[in-house]
Amino acid sequence: MTPRKLRIVADENIPALEALFADIGEIKTYPGRHITHSDLVKADVLLVRSITQVTAELVANTPMQFVGTATIGTDHIDEAALKALGIGFSSAPGCNADAVVEYVLSCLLHLAAEQSFSLHEKTIGIIGVGQVGGRLASRLRALGLSPLLSDPPRQKREEGETFVSLDELLASSDIICCHTPLTQTGDDPTWHLLNEQTLQRIRAGSILLNAGRGPVIDQQALLARMKGANDLTLVLDVWEHEPVVLADLAAYVRIATPHIAGYSLDGKIRGTWMLRNALANALGFSPPLPLEHYLPVADARELKLEAQADVLLPVRLLYDPYRDDRALRQTLLLETAEQAIAFDQLRKLYPVRREFSTLTLVVSSPVQATYLESLGFRVALE
Numbered sequence: 001m002t003p004r005k006l007r008i009v010a011d012e013n014i015p016a017l018e019a020l021f022a023d024i025g026e027i028k029t030y031p032g033r034h035i036t037h038s039d040l041v042k043a044d045v046l047l048v049r050s051i052t053q054v055t056a057e058l059v060a061n062t063p064m065q066f067v068g069t070a071t072i073g074t075d076h077i078d079e080a081a082l083k084a085l086g087i088g089f090s091s092a093p094g095c096n097a098d099a100v101v102e103y104v105l106s107c108l109l110h111l112a113a114e115q116s117f118s119l120h121e122k123t124i125g126i127i128g129v130g131q132v133g134g135r136l137a138s139r140l141r142a143l144g145l146s147p148l149l150s151d152p153p154r155q156k157r158e159e160g161e162t163f164v165s166l167d168e169l170l171a172s173s174d175i176i177c178c179h180t181p182l183t184q185t186g187d188d189p190t191w192h193l194l195n196e197q198t199l200q201r202i203r204a205g206s207i208l209l210n211a212g213r214g215p216v217i218d219q220q221a222l223l224a225r226m227k228g229a230n231d232l233t234l235v236l237d238v239w240e241h242e243p244v245v246l247a248d249l250a251a252y253v254r255i256a257t258p259h260i261a262g263y264s265l266d267g268k269i270r271g272t273w274m275l276r277n278a279l280a281n282a283l284g285f286s287p288p289l290p291l292e293h294y295l296p297v298a299d300a301r302e303l304k305l306e307a308q309a310d311v312l313l314p315v316r317l318l319y320d321p322y323r324d325d326r327a328l329r330q331t332l333l334l335e336t337a338e339q340a341i342a343f344d345q346l347r348k349l350y351p352v353r354r355e356f357s358t359l360t361l362v363v364s365s366p367v368q369a370t371y372l373e374s375l376g377f378r379v380a381l382e
C-alpha cells in the first residue's frame with residue numbers, strides 16, 4: 001500500500017526540498033525564524049535549519065510525526081521533548097563538515113600568505129574532534145602536520161587517539177580552532193568554554209578561529225582581551241548573539257563571516273538528502289536516489305596549474321573568506337535590528353560555493369599533486 005502524502009512544513013532556506021520531498025509530501029515553506037505552532041496544526045513533518053527553536057510548545061498538540069534539521073548542530077532542538085511526545089527526530093551529522101574544514105583551510109592559508117608563515121611552522125590545536133574537527137585533523141595530518149587535539153568526551157570513551165587538556169592546548173598552540181557543539185549541561189559543557197580565565201592561557205600572537213557555535217566563546221571576555229592587548233588574530237564565523245554581531249568585537253576580527261562556514265551547496269543539499277533518508281527510514285517511504293542525482297554539476301570542474309602556482313589560486317577560486325568578510329562588514333554600521341536582518345539576508349542569498357572535491361587540478365609535479373590532494377582537491381597528473 002502506498003503511504004498517503006505527508007503534510008510537510010519547512011524552512012524556506014532548505015535547498016532541494018521539491019526535488020527530495022515532492023513525491024511524498026505537500027510542502028509549505030516559511031521563514032525559519034517565524035515558524036509558529038499555528039503553522040504546524042496540520043503538519044506531519046517539520047524540516048528546519050539552525051534558526052528555528054524547536055520546543056515542546058511548538059510541536060505539542062499537532063499531528064507531527066517527524067522533525068528533521070538539515071544541520072549538524074542540534075542546540076536549537078529540544079530532543080527530550082520530541083522523544084516524550086513520540087515524535088521522530090533526525091539531524092544531518094557531518095553533512096557540511098567538509099565545507100567547514102575547507103573554510104578553515106582557506107582562512108589559515110590566506111593568513112599564512114598575509115603574515116608570511118608556513119602552516120608547517122605552527123602548532124595547530126583543535127578543540128572538539130568530531131566530524132569537523134576530526135576531518136580537519138585528517139587533512140592536516142595528510143599535509144604532514146601533527147595537530148593537538150582536545151576532546152574530553154572522546155578522551156573518556158576511547159583509547160588509541162592522543163588527546164591533551166584544554167589548558168595544554170591553549171598554552172601550546174599557535175593556531176586554535178574551535179569545533180565543539182554548544183552544550184550547557186553534562187560533564188563537559190561548552191557554553192563559555194573560552195572565558196576570561198581560559199582566554200588568558202592563549203599566547204600572544206596566536207590565531208583563534210571559531211566555526212562551532214558563538215556562545216562557546218564569551219565574547220565580552222574576548223573583546224576585553226582585544227581592547228587590552230589586541231594580541232590575537234581572530235577568525236569568527238559564529239557570534240554569541242546571532243543574528244546580532246557585536247560590531248566592537250568585529251572591529252578586532254581579521255576574518256568575520258556570517259555563520260557560513262558550512263555553506264557549500266554540496267553540504268546544504270547533502271543535509272536535505274540525509275533528512276529524506278531519515279524520514280524514509282522512520283515513516284516507511286522509499287529512499288531518495290543517490291546524492292549525486294541532486295547535486296548540480298560544478299561550473300569549474302578542471303583547472304591546469306603550473307608547477308610554481310600558488311596554492312591560494314585554486315583555494316581562493318573555490319572559497320575566498322574575504323568575500324564573506326566584506327559582505328558582513330558592510331552591515332555592521334546599521335542599527336542593531338537592521339544589522340540582524342542583513343545577517344539573515346546574507347545567509348539566505350548566499351552565492352553558490354562548491355567543495356574542493358568538485359575541482360580536478362591538472363598538475364605535472366607529483367609533490368604538488370600530493371599536497372593538493374591532501375587539501376581535498378581531486379588531482380590528475382599530466
Ligand SMILES: NC(=O)c1ccc[n+]([C@@H]2O[C@H](COP(=O)([O-])OP(=O)(O)OC[C@H]3O[C@@H](n4cnc5c(N)ncnc54)[C@H](O)[C@@H]3O)[C@@H](O)[C@H]2O)c1
Binds near residue numbers: 132262
Ligand atoms: N559554522 C558553521 O557553519 C558550522 C557548520 C557545521 C557545524 N557547526 C557547529 O560545529 C559543531 C561541531 O560539528 P561536528 O560535526 O564536528 O560535531 P560532532 O558532534 O561530530 O563533534 C563534536 C565534538 O566535540 C566534542 N566535544 C563536546 N564537548 C566538548 C568539550 N567540552 N571540549 C572539547 N570537545 C568537546 C565531542 O565529543 C565531539 O567529538 C556542531 O555542533 C555545530 O554546532 C558549525
Ligand SMILES: O=C(O)[C@H](O)[C@H](O)COP(=O)(O)O
Binds near residue numbers: 049050073074096262
Ligand atoms: O550546524 C550546522 O550544520 C551549521 O551551523 C549550519 O551551516 C547552520 O546553517 P543554518 O541552519 O543556520 O542555515
